[in-house]
Amino acid sequence: MPLRRAIHKMLYFVTGSRDKFAEAKAILPDIEQFEADLPEIQSIDAEEIARAKLEEAAKGREGAFFVEDTSLYLEALGGLPGPLIKWFMKTIGNEGLVTIAAAFDNTKATAKTIIGYRGEDGDVRFYEGSLEGSIVSPRGEHGFGWDAIFMPHGIAMTFAEMSNENKNENSMRQIALKKLKAALI
């Protein structure tokens, strides 16, 4: 069911990242950036985190809002790091994640983007994009974060070995953004 949105009311992408905003704007030209680094609640449920963030963003403000969260899930860790990936990156980093995957003898991983959309009426919907892949020893110079250790299935390159263009073409974030776009028509 398409989302109804009052004409002339704005759709804001709540993000502190210019790069993420530019990527989304290429798909959704009418959006505006709501440049805020809102605190995130502790949870391993990306939808719960997105919902709380949307409520915070919408407080006392008009318009529709969306947020995005991109997470890495290691099958061996049953839900971790998930949305808590940034704390793993800040502490043990890529090498630590590789050590953990090896310890559990399971390198299966999923890269997942969740987009949470909150309409003017307060209704919240989610759009997901995900890619299955493997954790490998760090390879490649592009990208950031865990790009160097995630290799999507069917591609013999890590995200960090792909050009940005190449990576974005079929990324989990693009899949989620395109689902949001389709719902907004």
Added chain:
Amino acid sequence: MPLRRAIHKMLYFVTGSRDKFAEAKAILPDIEQFEADLPEIQSIDAEEIARAKLEEAAKGREGAFFVEDTSLYLEALGGLPGPLIKWFMKTIGNEGLVTIAAAFDNTKATAKTIIGYRGEDGDVRFYEGSLEGSIVSPRGEHGFGWDAIFMPHGIAMTFAEMSNENKNENSMRQIALKKLKAALI
């Protein structure tokens, strides 16, 4: 420096746990429970989490407040799980933590309680209790959470092998509570 607190104003312990409240009340008989499970922000800095929680608790309410957070830090993980321990318990549990400690060939761990206190004037102070120890294979039937895999230095028993009384006698929580009590006099 002792904390000045207006007479007749209440000191609230913000916690959803009856057990934790009872333990604190035995040391600080005048406190009241503010029974709330306030959402916690994502961070690996226990003081930052406590500060945000205290601000939330104090919104539109009179009195002084304190919160406590007990975390487990694995030296190998450089700050993790820390305040994120509950998500590790919900996913990989004790066995997973033991596997990780073994993979990094480092079983050193610290159990730490942080108490955050917010006075009527909005001033926030912290009181810490910590115990050094090791991660061991699960042993013992008492306690909860990670009690079965944490063995404090100098004691040949995990927390789960001690009676509650025995465990509480010199726990990191008791150390922190006693520091708060000393500051309140």
